[in-house]
Every structure is written in structure tokens, then in C-alpha cells.
Amino acid sequence: MRFTIYQESRQGGRSNNEDRTTYCYSRDALMMVVADGMGGHHYGEVAAQIAIQTLADTFQREAKPLIGDPFRFLQKAMTNAHHAILDYSARHRMSDTPRTTCVACVIQDNVAYWAHAGDSRLFLMRAGKVIAQTKDHSRIRLMIEEGLLTEAQAAVHPDRNKIYSCLGSPTPPEIEFSRKTPLAHGDIVLLCTDGLWGVTSGELMAVALKGANLLQAVPMLLSQAEVKGGPHGDNLSVVAVRWEESYVEELSSAISTQTMAMNEVTTRLEEFGRNPAYKSDLTDDEIEKAIEEIRAAIDKYTPPK
Numbered sequence: 001m002r003f004t005i006y007q008e009s010r011q012g013g014r015s016n017n018e019d020r021t022t023y024c025y026s027r028d029a030l031m032m033v034v035a036d037g038m039g040g041h042h043y044g045e046v047a048a049q050i051a052i053q054t055l056a057d058t059f060q061r062e063a064k065p066l067i068g069d070p071f072r073f074l075q076k077a078m079t080n081a082h083h084a085i086l087d088y089s090a091r092h093r094m095s096d097t098p099r100t101t102c103v104a105c106v107i108q109d110n111v112a113y114w115a116h117a118g119d120s121r122l123f124l125m126r127a128g129k130v131i132a133q134t135k136d137h138s139r140i141r142l143m144i145e146e147g148l149l150t151e152a153q154a155a156v157h158p159d160r161n162k163i164y165s166c167l168g169s170p171t172p173p174e175i176e177f178s179r180k181t182p183l184a185h186g187d188i189v190l191l192c193t194d195g196l197w198g199v200t201s202g203e204l205m206a207v208a209l210k211g212a213n214l215l216q217a218v219p220m221l222l223s224q225a226e227v228k229g230g231p232h233g234d235n236l237s238v239v240a241v242r243w244e245e246s247y248v249e250e251l252s253s254a255i256s257t258q259t260m261a262m263n264e265v266t267t268r269l270e271e272f273g274r275n276p277a278y279k280s281d282l283t284d285d286e287i288e289k290a291i292e293e294i295r296a297a298i299d300k301y302t303p304p305k
Contacts, residue, residue, distance in 0.1 A: 001030060001107075001257045002244040006218045007268060009237035012195050012229050018044035019193050019237035020100075022052040022269040026065035027260040029108040031055065032239040036120050036193040038166065039098030042282060042290075047085045047098035047168045049272045050294055054081035055104055057302040060265045070106040070113035071177055078102055078115060078167065078175055080301035085168035088297040099168035103134060103191050107243070112181045112189060117173040118166045123202040124181065125188040128210035130202040132181060137165035137174060161194070185245040188214070195236030196221070199228040214242050215253050 011017045018037035023030065035051040037044030058077040059067070067073045081102065089097035101118025114122050119136035135141055140160050143149040154160060165174035183189075188209055190202075197205075200221060209217050218240050225236050244254055260266075272291050282290065 001025070001028065002254050003030065004214050004242045004244070004253045005030075005032075005240070005255065006214050007239045008219065008222060010195075010222055010226060010235065012226060012233040012235050013231045014233075014235050016042070016045065017235045018048055019195070019235040020045065020048035020052045020270070021191075021237050021239050022056050022267065023239055023241075024056050024059045024063070024265055024267040024269075025255070025257060026059075026063035026265045027257045027262065028065040029059075029063045029067050029106060030241065031059045031063075031104065031106050032189070032191050032241065033102065033104040034120050034191040034193060034237055034239055035103075035167075036101040036118070036235070036237070037098065038100060039096070039168075043094070043098035044100065046088065046272070046290060046294060047100040050084050050088060050297060051078075051081040051100050051102045051167055052269060053294065054084055054298050054302055055102075056267050056269050057298060060267060061302065061304075063265055065260070065262055065264075066108055067106055070108065071115070073106065074104055074113065074115040074177070075175060078104065078117065078173070082167040082173050084297040084301050087300060088293060089168070091293065091297070097168045097170065099166045101163065101193070102167050105189055105191060107183065107189070107241070110183050110243075112178070112183055114178045115175050117175050118163045119161075120191065120193050121197050121202070122178075123188075123190045123192075123197075123205065125190065125202075125206040125209060126184060126186070128207050130206050132178070133202055134176070134178075136163065137176070138163045155198070160198075183243045185243065187243045188240060189243070190238060190240040192238040193234070193236060195229065195234035196225050196238055198234065199225045209240070213253070214240055
């Protein structure tokens with residue numbers, strides 16, 4: 001495989017960052033995940049952290065170097081993350097569980113497979129156009145599809161952030177899956193939270209990224225979205241990959257996996273409380289305790305290799 005990938009999360013106008021992102025790759029498979037946590041007193045970020053870590057741990061265990069059944073993998077990993085969040089909530093005797101959106105994509109054999117719960121989105125872009133995207137699990141999206149709202153009205157509707165499917169809810173999440181989607185050279189797969197897509201449409205992002213250097217263009221999109229979001233803007237996070245044909249000459253920014261060992265996995269995952277991008281006012285002791293509890297909740301569903 002050969003691809004260029006960029007990952008970043010920004011606080012926006014919020015007091016802390018409840019978004020989380022990760023990507024992992026083996027010699028023959030790539031996974032990207034974005035989660036947007038919901039819940040007071042830091043618990044939203046805990047739910048999002050559990051989601052991305054559960055998927056990363058599962059990928060590390062099952063990419064050998066291919067994932068046997070990508071859709072089954074996504075179903076199992078996201079369901080396990082949901083139960084791990086519920087376990088964390090039960091341990092803390094919380095009256096209302098923390099929750100998180102989740103959108104995840106696996107690419108292998110030049111085919112993309114994705115799944116989502118909530119309103120974090122995936123866009124598949126080709127030649128400056130969006131050719132596929134996820135549909136939000138929100139009341140507003142249903143109203144748009146029924147012709148009761150326009151996109152412009154939806155953007156300012158008071159219920160625009162209300163979703164009916166997520167990980168951590170007392171009711172099981174509605175996880176929606178894509179079709180097996182072949183990728184072409186130069187395709188861009190972009191996963192993001194509503195802090196980005198809420199102020200910058202997929203169509204505008206596709207035009208901005210066409211033929212651009214991903215490592216320069218995506219940060220520019222985030223900076224523009226921060227300005228549009230203003231002092232009360234949401235957290236904004238993205239993982240974007242440009243897919244390359246294996247025969248394309250080496251690019252300085254491209255990752256090539258052809259020399260990786262069969263059982264080798266590279267993971268880019270920021271641990272809870274360790275990255276300044278995910279600002280938290282928890283003390284060091286509180287962070288250490290949270291890390292231990294998150295790991296305990298996850299380990300129940302993702303045993304060691």
C-alpha cells in the first residue's frame with residue numbers, strides 16, 4: 001500500500017476537547033477512526049477515548065496483515081467499544097452514561113469499508129467531487145430527507161446536534177455500513193467531526209483538496225473552520241488519506257508499507273491526557289486514574305494477542 005495521511009484535532013472555542021482520532025496500518029490494511037464525545041465533566045472525552053482505543057487494539061490484534069472480514073471487524077469493534085463505555089459508566093455509578101459518535105474506515109486490497117454511528121462523517125472525494133458520504137443519525141437529517149427542511153435551514157436549527165445513534169447510549173447503537181467501495185488512484189477519504197463539516201461543506205473541502213498537498217491543505221481547512229466557528233465554535237477533528245497506486249514514484253510525504261513485516265502494525269493514537277491538543281484541567285493523578293480505568297474497561301473486550 002502507498003498513501004498520504006494527515007490527522008489533527010483542535011479545541012475550537014470549547015473549554016476542552018472531547019474529540020479523539022486515530023489511525024493504524026499493517027502491511028496490507030489501513031484503519032482510520034474519528035469519535036466525538038458527549039457528556040459533562042470530562043466523560044465525553046473518556047467515551048471517545050474508549051472508542052478509538054478499542055478499535056485500535058482490535059486492529060492491532062486482527063490485522064495479520066489483512067482483516068479477515070472488514071465489515072464484521074467494524075461491527076464487533078464498535079459494539080465492544082459501546083459495551084466498554086457502559087462498563088465504565090457502571091463502575092462510576094453514573095446516572096447518565098457518557099456517549100460518543102464514531103466513524104471508522106478500513107482500506108485493504110484497494111477497497112474501502114466504513115461504518116458509523118452518530119453525526120461524525122466520512123467523505124469519499126474523487127477529482128474534486130464528493131462521490132459518497134455517510135448520512136447523519138440525526139432528527140435533522142431525517143427531516144431533510146422528508147423535505148421538511150432545507151440544508152440551509154438545518155444548519156441553524158436548534159436541534160441540529162441531536163442524534164439518535166451513538167456508542168454508550170442505554171439503547172444499542174444503530175451502526176450503519178457502507179458498500180464495498182473500490183478506490184482509484186488519488187481518491188481522498190476524509191473522516192471528521194461536526195466542528196469541521198458543520199461550517200465547511202464536503203463539496204468545498206473536495207474542491208480545496210483536489211490536487212493539493214494533503215499535509216498543507218487540511219490544516220488550512222481546519223484554520224478556516226476555526227475562524228468560521230468563532231469563539232463558541234465546536235471541537236474540530238479530521239483524519240484524511242490520499243490513496244496512491246503502488247507503482248507511483250516515491251513521494252516524500254507518502255507512506256509505503258511494502259517493507260513492513262507480516263505481523264507489524266503502526267498506530268498513531270494519542271493517549272488520554274497526554275496531548276496538549278486535547279486540553280484537560282484534570283490533575284496528573286486524575287489523568288493517571290482515568291487511564292487505568294479506561295484500559296480496564298477496554299481490556300475486558302480486547303484481550304491481548
